[in-house]
Amino acid sequence: MTTTTIGSVTSADGTTIGYREIGHGPGLVILHGAMQTGDSQLELAEALSQDFTCYLPDRRGRGRSGPVGPGYGLHREVEDLAALIDxxxxxxxxxxxSGAIITLRTLLVxxxxxxxxxxxxxLFTDGSAPAAGLSRLDRELAAGRTAAALVTGMKAAQLGPPIFQVMPRRVLELLTGLMLKGGGKDAAPGGAPTFEExxxxLRQDIQLAAEASGDLTEYRTVRPEVLLLAGSKSPAYLRAALERLERILPHARRTLLEGLDHSATSNAAQxxxxERVAAVIHRFLGPGRAGS
Structure with missing residues (x-):
């Protein structure tokens, strides 16, 4: 395994954002999604580390970073990413x-x-943004019904397999509860956060999706080049959002990863x-831009 180092930066509101650094070469920040920390993409960073210095931050509220804090919203996540870039x-x-939502909004500024x-x-472009699920998720979390809250979140974000949308909710909650117990059983003290933790x-990630969905035309002003990636086995609305972004972004190209799904960038154990995602990213950045 490639040697990594641990660092931190301070965001605009004073929140500490911890990160892992790996590799050498031009800097590449890899920003994780829901129910993850920076370490969730460690193997992706390792696959890129021969040509890039990869920074894997834990987004606020997770891992080595500080709490979510008051006034949370997409602007806070953009500030955190900007602090690391600077x-x-x-x-x-x-x-x-959800890390891709933050990335897109950061490109505007x-x-x-x-x-x-x-x-x-x-990104929900058909008016079906998941904001309605937030109040139910809040109630379930407040009541300590973690499995129920996870089911609510996954349904709101439409990220489960197709059977997830038709399976009885009580069965989903039972299966999710068993997964949570299994995940916590092997957790090492001081190790990566469990799904329970x-x-x-997930509340913050759904809030980001609700805040960012709808009209995407503001991204017409984005200047950097953008590679839009999706797995062929991922939910259709995710691919549809990228198709729309490809038409809007001035300098974008889209690639479909055949046979892969929403977990494609994660470590192999997840x-x-x-390695497949890293190969596509490396071709996009290329030897010429890798030196920029």
Whole structure:
């Protein structure tokens, strides 16, 4: 395994954002999605580390970073990413799922970036944004019903397999509860957060999707080059959002990863195929831009 180092930056509101650094070369920030920390894409970073210095931040409320804090919204996540960009000098960003929403919004205010990779942002362009699920999710979290809250979140974001949408809710909650117990059983003290510990952060990810969905025409002003990535087995609305973004973004290209789904960028133990994703990212950045 490639040697990594741990660092931190301070965001605009004083929140500490911790990150892992790996590799050498031009800086590339890899921003994780829901129910993840920066380590969730560690194998992707390792596959890119021969040519890029990869920074893997834990988004606020997770891992090595500080709490979500008051006044949370997409602007806070953009401030966190901007703080890391400023501290490291990174000129490339790769965002995964809700991390891709943050990446897109950051491109509006950071034209100095060279390029970005956007993997399956959960953007609802048909008016079905998941804001309605937030109140139910809040109630379930407050009542300690973590499995129920996770089911609510997955249904709101439409990220489960097709059978997830038709299976009785009580069965889904039972299966999710068993998964949570299994995940916590092997957790090491001081190790990566468990699903149980990450569950409250799902509220923030759904809020981001609700805030960013709808009209995407504001992205016509984005100047950096953008690679739009999706898996052929991912939910159709994720692919549809990228098709629309391809028509809107001035400098974008879209690639479909055949046979892969929403877990593609994750570590292999989480059903990811990071080596395939890394190969596509490397071709996009290329030897010429890798030196920028």
């Amino acid at each position: 501290a490291t000098g990174a000129r490339h960003v790769a965002g995964v799922s 950071r034209p100095d970036l060279d390029s970005a990779v956007v993997f399956e942002p959960p 990450l569950a409250p952060t 059903r990811g195929r990071p």
